[in-house]
Amino acid sequence: MTEIAPDAGFNENTKLKDALLQHRAMSKDGFSERLFGYLFSGLVYAQIWEDPDVDMEAMELSEGHSIVTIASGGCNMLAYLSRSPSRIDVVDLNPNHVALNRLKLAAFKHLPDHQSVVRHLSTEGDSANSTLFDRHISPHLDPVTRDYWNGRTITGRRRISAFNHNFYRTGLLGRFIWIGHMLARLHGVNMGDMVKSRSMREQRHFFDTQIAPLFDKPFIRFLTSRKSSLFGLGIPPQQYDELASLSDDGTVAPVLRHRLEKLACYFPLKDNYFAWQAFARRYPKPDEGTLPTYLKAEHYPAIRSGVDRVTVHHASVTELLATKPAGSVDRYVVLDAQDWMNDRQLNELWSEITRTATSDARVIFRTAAEISILDGRLSDSLLSQWTYRREQSETLNRKDRSAIYGGFHIYEKNA
Incomplete structure (x- = not known):
């Protein structure tokens, strides 16, 4: 799981290329894949667009669970910490998301208080955020992540200065x-x-x-x-x-x-x-509505105390799981990543999920369409070891506030 500089281009990111490219470069589909890969090689999600409250209900997440999840914008990983899991391994093929997740973790651990965290991660138009970063966060980051946030954009500004304005418009x-x-x-x-x-x-x-x-x-x-x-x-x-x-x-x-x-x-x-x-392209103010789960004051102590239980990897889920012992993971969150996969990649992923799953493990994921992507594609030998919680999946899909996906799916390991 070798690190890659967050500002490396698509051609240098072999992990993303391997996951995305399935057609010849000169074909119509191949051109679309490469154009998407070029756009996806930068920062894509400042905020994750899966509802963490639905995730935690679906997983029946509780103290002591071991979780493997895809990073994206990092909001859900932090929300999961409110339930005091024993360990969270966070993976992403996009190194910009890796840098963002590490920044958010460092903010919770090293900023002085909850108010500082909210100001840094959700408030627009606060020029003090760069100063907070330099004073409290930057000294504790790994060199690659520190260099990324101190790096300059095409406008000549440091990347971290985006938090002085409205980071979620980037x-x-x-x-x-x-x-x-x-x-x-x-x-x-x-x-x-x-x-x-x-x-x-x-x-x-x-x-x-x-x-x-x-x-x-x-x-x-x-x-x-x-x-x-x-x-x-x-x-x-x-x-x-x-x-x-x-x-x-x-x-x-x-x-x-x-x-x-x-x-x-x-x-x-x-x-x-x-x-x-x-x-509105922003979060609501206190008199307008509620903030994301991970930014609510009641969850701040648990999240801050749990930061050291999180490790962020530049890797795929399959790649990370291959390094883990059998029966060591309780919960898996693969977002919509399976929509990208061909049958070989899908079966390789579930081979590792099944090998590393505990006896009561759960896997949750979302799909662009309504039906589960596993039907007719995952081998019978793998699928037979899991139970699809169809009714609960449909109920929780209706509760997902982000409304982006067609389907939400829960699979539970057969005892």
Whole structure:
């Protein structure tokens, strides 16, 4: 699990290339894969877009559990610490996410108090955050991570200065959301007005009258018929095909409309920080709503005390699990990574999951489409060792506030 510099390009990141590239370079699909890989080689997610409260309920996470999870923006890994697991191994193929996760862990451990953590990780427009980083965080980072955050962007500013403004407007997804807002403005809609809603009825009215009609606009339908249009969401070509298969016209516009409807209308805004990021491009203020689980004051002591139980690896889940002894992992969180995989990669992953799983282990994951990706693809010898908790999966999928995915899935090891 060799480290790689976070600002290395896609061609230098052999781990990401091995996971993503499945077609010849000169083919149409091969070009799409390489374009996505180029975009995905930078920081993609400043915030993870899977609901950690749903994760923890699905895992029945409790004190003493050993967890392996994909990193992404790091929010969920920190939320899991609120349940006092014995160990969390965090993996990611994107070294920028590795650097972000290590920064967030160091912030919890070395910033003076909870207020400082919230200011550094969620407050926009606070120029003191760079000073807090230099004084409290930077001395405790490994050299590669320290150099990354002290490094300069194309504007000449240090990367860490993004926390002086609004860090969640950076990264590939942050810029994609900005483009979405600009497209809506060109059609006369201010997406930010959604957060002025004072009830779920008002949320529904705004969606039906302002947002939903956008998906019938010719230019937006044209854009969403291109695979590259969703690369900014971190959706690779394989996932686009899954989404397009769900609609009658072969485009993802109807699917995106439905997912955005759930985000906008199914949960009160005050309880859904995912909606605030989508529509206001920031977290709510204290009088507007709640922060992510890992930033709530009641969880701060447990998270701070548990930081040293976390190790962040630049690796794939399969690669990490191959180093672990049999029967040593209780819970696995693989996000939507399996949507990227071919059958060989999928079976290799589950071979290692099955080998390392404890007798009551659970695996949770999400999919672009509604059905589990394992059916018809995972070998019978592996699948027969697990039970799919279908009813619980469907119930918790309805509770997922991020509303990004079609399916949420829970598998439990057979005793």
